[in-house]
Amino acid sequence: MDYDFYLASRSPRRVQLLREAGYRFHCLPADVPEVVRAGESPEDFARRLATDKAGAVSQRLDAAAVLPVVGADTDVSIDGQILGKPRDRADAVDMLLRLSGRAHQVHTAVVVRRGDEQAIAGTRTDVFFGRVTRAEAEAYWDSGEPADKAGAYAIQGLAGRWVKEIRGSYSGVVGLPVFETMELLRRFGVEPGMPR
Numbered sequence: 014m015d016y017d018f019y020l021a022s023r024s025p026r027r028v029q030l031l032r033e034a035g036y037r038f039h040c041l042p043a044d045v046p047e048v049v050r051a052g053e054s055p056e057d058f059a060r061r062l063a064t065d066k067a068g069a070v071s072q073r074l075d076a077a078a079v080l081p082v083v084g085a086d087t088d089v090s091i092d093g094q095i096l097g098k099p100r101d102r103a104d105a106v107d108m109l110l111r112l113s114g115r116a117h118q119v120h121t122a123v124v125v126r127r128g129d130e131q132a133i134a135g136t137r138t139d140v141f142f143g144r145v146t147r148a149e150a151e152a153y154w155d156s157g158e159p160a161d162k163a164g165a166y167a168i169q170g171l172a173g174r175w176v177k178e179i180r181g182s183y184s185g186v187v188g189l190p191v192f193e194t195m196e197l198l199r200r201f202g203v204e205p206g207m208p209r
């Protein structure tokens with residue numbers, strides 16, 4: 014076998030971050046419904062979904078195939094309220110105007126699971142946005158970038174221009190906190206190839 018674990022994801026960002034970290038893995042998408050429960054905090058929501066994604070893929074695997082499964086989830090929240098992925102242009106513009114000139118939080122949880130064994134880690138990052146005008150938000154939607162992103166933006170893309178400051182994990186905002194993920198995988202005996 015030419016890989017060391019399964020990634021329960023369709024996210025090209027997670028794939029890229031793990032590749033850059035030097036891992037060899039195989040993607041098996043987990044299609045888990047992303048619906049917030051009444052009273053659920055942004056941190057708990059990310060943890061539950063990361064757990065469900067890793068769990069869904071684990072269940073599909075042969076119990077004898079003992080490679081670990083990694084699942085992750087990222088959510089954006091402001092004033093404790095979770096902003097999902099935008100439904101349409103108007104929704105994305107509303108989200109971006111809400112984020113304008115303020116700080117918001119990005120929670121990412123990562124779960125590694127092998128059989129009944131499971132470990133979880135999470136990051137919370139505060140992101141400070143400068144002012145975003147309606148015209149900028151509309152033009153940004155038209156670029157195509159926000160459509161599949163929590164909070165309707167990508168820090169690693171065009172939205173980088175609005176980011177005044179971040180406190181926490183940059184890779185966590187992009188979708189997978191690399192440092193914490195490496196620590197979890199090490200506990201399961203998975204090491205990346207060394208960068209040369």
Ligand SMILES: Cc1cn([C@H]2C[C@H](O)[C@@H](COP(=O)(O)OP(=O)(O)OP(=O)(O)O)O2)c(=O)[nH]c1=O
Pocket residue numbers: 021022023024026027042043047066085086087088089119161162163164166167168169186187188
């Ligand atoms: C805030 C932010 C989110 N995102 C992305 C990361 C995630 O892919 C996405 C949040 O959605 P998720 O539901 O965490 O992940 P996903 O549906 O893209 O992928 P999968 O469930 O198959 O693993 O938003 C960025 O790429 N940049 C950012 O700055």
